[in-house]
Amino acid sequence: MPKISDAHREMRRAQILDAAWRCFYREGVQATTMEQIIKEADMSASAMYRYFGGKDDIIFSAISSSLTAVGKLLEPIVARDLAPAVLVERVTSDIETFSHREGYNLAAIAMHGWSEAQRDEKVRELIRGFYLGFREQLVARVVRWQAEGAVAPDADVAEVAKALQSIILGYVVQMSIMRDVDPAAHARGLAALLGAGR
Known part of the structure; x- marks a missing residue:
């Protein structure tokens, strides 16, 4: 059997993960079977198992791949000199754009990933x-806001970062379940809340 090149292997793994995401979106992570992923990827079972050891391997790889891509997307945004509400708008907008794929939505699948985290250490x-890691980036941003006077000088920066992370993750939940939120409105709500607290 000829050796598979690294580029070919990565391309095939990406194809399988794309098929798995479509299945996870339609059926849910736990309800999806390997047979469904194999069929969606239009591969034989023997070919599939050359790239992944099984469903748990695919789940872990799908989550890891998605988080890696999101991390690369968000890191430069958090590093920019943006006001709190503007940062939330930019982050949530980019998450929303990143999540919408042909045939599935990664934000909705992320909630399945959170569920998987309850059963798989x-x-x-x-x-x-x-x-x-993302929270640490937010802490660094809050420290800069504090130095600029945008955050109270006596505020606990870790507490502020945790609250900010909750606002961002809460957007993912509302986007997936409520489906009635948009980044600009989310940012305006946060700006109004911050203004009311002054």
């Missing part, structure tokens, strides 16, 4: 590690 540690 490896998945929980993966997601927890990503959110801790």
Whole structure:
């Protein structure tokens, strides 16, 4: 059997993950079977198992791949000199754009990932590690806001970062379930809340 090149392997893995995301979106992560993923990817079972060890491997890889891409998307935004409400609008807008794919929505699938984290410690540690890293970026941003006077000088920066992270993750939940939110309105609501607290 000829050796598979790294580029070909990555392309095939991406094809399989795309098929898995479509299945997860339609059926849910736990209800999706390997047979459904194999059929969606238009591959034989033997070919599929050359790239992934099984469904749990696909789930972990799908979550890891998505989080890596989101991290690359959000890091430069958080590093920019943006006011709190503007930062939330930009982050939520980019998450929304990133999430919408042909045949599925990654934000909705993310909630399945959160559910997986309750039953699979490896998945929980993966997601927890990503959110801790993102929170540290938010802490650094809050420290800069504090130096600029946008955050109270006596505020606990970690507490502010946690609240900000909750606002962003809450947008993902509302986008997936309520389906009646938009980034600009979310930012205006936060700006009004911040203004009322002064």
